[in-house]
Amino acid sequence: xxxxxxWTMADMADLAPRDVFGKALIELxxxxxxxxxxxxxxxxSTKLKDFAAELPGRFFETGLTEQATVGVCAGMATCGLxxxxxTFAAFAVMRVCEQVRTDITYPKLNVKIVGTHAGLSMGPGxxxxxxxxxxxxxxxxANMTVLVPSDSIQTVxxxxxxxxxxxxxxxxxxxxxxxxxxxxxxVKKCPFEIGKAATIKQGNDVTIIAAGSPxxxxxxxxxxxxxxxxxxxxxxxxxxxxxxxxxxxIKAAEETGAIITVEDHSIIGGLGGAVAEVVVExxxxxxxxxxxxxxxxxxGPPAELWARYGLNSESLVRTIKEFxxxxx
Amino acid sequence: MSEENRKKLVHELxxxxxxxxxxxxxxxxxxEASGHYGGSMSVMDILTTLYFGGIMRVSPxxxxxxxxxxxxxxxxxxxxxxxxxxxxxxxxxxxxLPTFNKxxxxxxxxxxxxxxxGCDMSTGSLGHGTPIAAGMAMAGKYLKKDYRVYVVLSDGExxxxxxxxxxxxxxxxxxxxxxxxxDRNKYSLDGPTEGPGILGERGIEGTMTLEPIGKKLEIFxxxxxxxxxxxxxxxxxxxxxxxxVKGKPTMVIAHTVKGKEISFIEDKYEWHYGQxxxxxxxxxxxxxxxxxxxxxxxxx
Ligand SMILES: Cc1ncc(C[n+]2csc(CCOP(=O)(O)OP(=O)(O)O)c2C)c(N)n1
Numbered sequence: 001x002x003x004x005x006x007w008t009m010a011d012m013a014d015l016a017p018r019d020v021f022g023k024a025l026i027e028l029x030x031x032x033x034x035x036x037x038x039x040x041x042x043x044x045s046t047k048l049k050d051f052a053a054e055l056p057g058r059f060f061e062t063g064l065t066e067q068a069t070v071g072v073c074a075g076m077a078t079c080g081l082x083x084x085x086x087t088f089a090a091f092a093v094m095r096v097c098e099q100v101r102t103d104i105t106y107p108k109l110n111v112k113i114v115g116t117h118a119g120l121s122m123g124p125g126x127x128x129x130x131x132x133x134x135x136x137x138x139x140x141x142a143n144m145t146v147l148v149p150s151d152s153i154q155t156v157x158x159x160x161x162x163x164x165x166x167x168x169x170x171x172x173x174x175x176x177x178x179x180x181x182x183x184x185x186x187v188k189k190c191p192f193e194i195g196k197a198a199t200i201k202q203g204n205d206v207t208i209i210a211a212g213s214p215x216x217x218x219x220x221x222x223x224x225x226x227x228x229x230x231x232x233x234x235x236x237x238x239x240x241x242x243x244x245x246x247x248x249x250i251k252a253a254e255e256t257g258a259i260i261t262v263e264d265h266s267i268i269g270g271l272g273g274a275v276a277e278v279v280v281e282x283x284x285x286x287x288x289x290x291x292x293x294x295x296x297x298x299x300g301p302p303a304e305l306w307a308r309y310g311l312n313s314e315s316l317v318r319t320i321k322e323f324x325x326x327x328x
Numbered sequence: 329m330s331e332e333n334r335k336k337l338v339h340e341l342x343x344x345x346x347x348x349x350x351x352x353x354x355x356x357x358x359x360e361a362s363g364h365y366g367g368s369m370s371v372m373d374i375l376t377t378l379y380f381g382g383i384m385r386v387s388p389x390x391x392x393x394x395x396x397x398x399x400x401x402x403x404x405x406x407x408x409x410x411x412x413x414x415x416x417x418x419x420x421x422x423x424x425l426p427t428f429n430k431x432x433x434x435x436x437x438x439x440x441x442x443x444x445x446g447c448d449m450s451t452g453s454l455g456h457g458t459p460i461a462a463g464m465a466m467a468g469k470y471l472k473k474d475y476r477v478y479v480v481l482s483d484g485e486x487x488x489x490x491x492x493x494x495x496x497x498x499x500x501x502x503x504x505x506x507x508x509x510x511d512r513n514k515y516s517l518d519g520p521t522e523g524p525g526i527l528g529e530r531g532i533e534g535t536m537t538l539e540p541i542g543k544k545l546e547i548f549x550x551x552x553x554x555x556x557x558x559x560x561x562x563x564x565x566x567x568x569x570x571x572x573v574k575g576k577p578t579m580v581i582a583h584t585v586k587g588k589e590i591s592f593i594e595d596k597y598e599w600h601y602g603q604x605x606x607x608x609x610x611x612x613x614x615x616x617x618x619x620x621x622x623x624x625x626x627x628x
Contacts, residue, residue, distance in 0.1 A: 039518065041484055041487075041516050041517045041518050041535050042517060042518065043518050044517060044518060045517070049518075049532070052532040053532055056532050059532065061518055061523055061532075061534065061535055061536070062536060063484065063487040063516065063518075063523075063535035063536030064454055064455060064484050064485050064486075064487040064488050064516070064535070065489065065536070067489050068489060090453065123429075124361065124362075124430075124436045125436065125438060125452070126436040126438050126440060126452060127440075127452075128404065128438050128451070128452030128453045129437070129438065129452060129453075298431070298432050299429070299433065299437075299440075300429070300430060300431030300432060300433070301429075301430075304431045305431070308431070
């Protein structure tokens, strides 16, 4: 086995989620030799190259064969391996949709699909490389767990939990060049658990529920801005989109009476939909869904795209004030 | 065409292809874009031959002309090469090229048929172009039109199952009105094709084995032509031959160099995608401009 790298968890705070992915998977794989990694011609972009360099015998480059690669993962999983397959989210979900559904979630196999460059984070790559449907698609498959970490530390924690959990997981990462804001202090202190939300800011006037970077960060900044105007917004990081933390949603509905969801994803079927499904059944309160409207996103630098679709903190402040004003 | 005219045409294409590379680089420099240098440079001579070598019939004044030959850049990430080609052909003004990659620009890393005049299909997700080309060719037969369909693939994307499914469909329906080209620059994103093999025995860099690709295609019922993808005489011959072949589709395997004509990125696969700094732009443009000057001085 290759020499242990001189890299520690502590370094992760400086790294983007995508960089963290490659490194964290190496650590996990050292502890569990059933973990293997697969790349469909994107090890440089997904940072699986680090894994390949450290653990070459446990890395498989299958070239541009995403659909077959998902089948390969399924086969490996039936024999006891824990395959992590990473590619751009657009391809990790949509290219291989039926393979994931029929070969992984239907037989409930222990495969982890990692979609990097999700949401609009591929900016000028345009619609073919934007992934704004992935949460909706993956969430609708029975047996699938959908995890959307927001910063590097939570990414490590999510990967640890996914590796320990026995069953199919979809882990959604963004490109990793975006929000420098860290929400969590350390992996140890990061409260992430599958099925559990984290309240990262208290407040009782309205609840903002977000998942993933940069929307969790932007929501956090917006909520702090709103404090200055006397609006006390609760912010919930719903990194476990499925299974969703029903309790946290019900509590938010009861205690704050209004919920706004924020996601770098279509407003159809994503986090907003998942929250609404709980709200309508358990405790109907006014909701606002912020995300990409029902259009194919335009192209441009990611930050400009997020601003265009109202996902930056300035727009969120406006939207939340308007929403709160209308209902209260 | 007389031998003399052919020589003249080849000389014109040589100059044109350098000019187009300059346009690509200037566009990316002026828009401060990151992008796909390697594959845009390797495919440029192929595009130049198709659009300026008298191979494809298109109408810049009437981009949706029904009788036009169809073109699909299946390796959509080389949009930075396609945009200058379409501008130079007259579909739109080159003045708007520097909006490349900017908010709401028609031009991004991957082509959008609803935004770029002269672009017949939106691409960017690899492995989609060949099936779509099949559909266009089948429609052509059905509608009794004599347009031809051209599709350009990257060598990496040949691996896609959808590519092979289309390869079967195209040969099954004997689509001799279709001509595909593989930009065979020997590298995919993760390194050389013919990569590491089982358990990383040849290192970690590289993707899956493609060879013997010519033989595979022949067995699948295609007419296969291998040529130097930077030699215009050979490229012209290949496409002219393809147009004469009846009863089967043609695949041109164009052997190219990734990053062609920019010496410091040639064969360096890490330049598949990246961003030049101003010094690198200066160096690259100087090299291309020198080359253009030399070609202009050459008598034919
Ligand atoms: C389905 C799909 N998977 C992954 C990608 C990301 N990607 C963009 S270019 C590329 C490599 C393309 O092949 P290559 O042979 O390197 O092209 P060229 O050398 O001609 O640029 C990859 C994997 C993609 N665009 N589509």
